[in-house]
Amino acid sequence: MMIMQKPKGTYDVLPRESKKWQYLEDVFRSVCSYYNFKEIRTPIFERTEIFHRSSGEESDIVKKETYTFTDRGKRSMTLRPEGTASTVRAFVENKLYVDSLPQKVYYYGPMFRYERPQAGRYRQFTQFGVEAFGAESPLLDAEVISMAYHIYSILGFDQLVVKVNTLGDQDSRDNYRNALVDYLTPQKEYLCNDCKERIDTNPLRVLDCKIDSFDSPPNMSEYRTEKAQKFFDGMLEYLDALGIPYEVDETLVRGLDYYNHTVFELQATIEGFGSQNTLCGGGRYNGLVKEFGGPDIPGIGFAFGVDRTLLALEAAGIKLSKPEYINCYVATFPETRVEGARLVDALRLSGFITEMSHEEKSLKAQLKQADKMNAEIILILGEEEFNNEEIIVKHQGEQINVKLENIIDYLDSLNLGEINE
RNA sequence: GCGAUUGUGGUGAAGUGGUUAACACGUCGGAUUGUGGCUCCGAUAUUCGAGGGUUCGAUUCCCUUCAGUCGCCCCA
Structure with missing residues (x-):
């Protein structure tokens, strides 16, 4: 086996990308600043219980996807599979709730899930996410969804659909859960082994099962409390007002236990795009802060798949990076290399992206290299010119001699870099 | 965790049970003394993912393994 290779399911971001x-x-950062979200940075691993408690012991993430290890102090640690749990932990531990609410934070960084890699799914992947604590207002839900949506607008990406649903409040969920258990229990013996367990642990997920199917399971919306319905309707009203196109999808439930009320996903609709088309997902998690030992403060957030978004943008033919270039290339001769090195240094300190050859080559080879690097101007430090305290400047096909002492001012006057910005 | 498929140089790839493994791109060098593109010339794989087996002989056949890709599940 080749040892020098990256772990399965990871990727290198290379200089060219x-x-x-x-x-x-x-x-992300600029949108966050408009919406007044501040960055929070937490460790990329936490005590294992942090994730188990929040995501739910029965969730797929905890059951089969965590990177868990025992450290030298015999403590069980887990590489974070998502960002919300760590953020809530930090929110509670640092008592951020004593400041005025809502508190709005965002994070950016790697997440880890042990899965079979495929298009748009990696074991180490990158998420950008936001969390807002302390306002139980449908306006905040709409604001967060709008934020995710606008990031795509700014990127020039419109091939996506916003799906929203509500899981209702605790009473709604309890009502529905009871109804579901009543419905499922009589037919328990026909269910698959996983689902037999799920009836007790997490009956909602039985409906997600791809093995078992059901004729007429209870409808979630019928068990929703009036209050929960009102909250959802209020959120939709705000979405309408903000001009966010959306679809209500009653089957959208999401995999983590801590969600309630609003849940949503942004899915790419590019034809032929891989099956991992959920670009962004999130929802409300009232009660989670309390469960972590804080006050009963509501929260809502989303997580945004950065790698998936990059794939989607590429599939949509949206170019994010401009061609690489440098401002100046300094060509020298053996007699002027030392002076050339000093000049290069001076140009760099003046803010010009500058290169020279690190080994002695013919002038022709240096000019070719300058072309490869897309140099805007080429400076040739010839021996004769140098003796006259001058340097050759080649710019857009023209060539003139400039006094060495004036070179920085001259280059400033050319406004280099502007055509590339 | 399950299934499918692939694995030849920096990249894209052709190829065959048996002397020197096409071709293209890229990279580097050169085409008379200090001028870029194009063109032309030259250099770029003791080796066909790794390990084992069959065979007189395997990059080509078989097994194992690792890795990539795609899908299921689930999600970002």
């Missing part, structure tokens, strides 16, 4: 990542990250 890192600009795209930086650009996306810039868009």
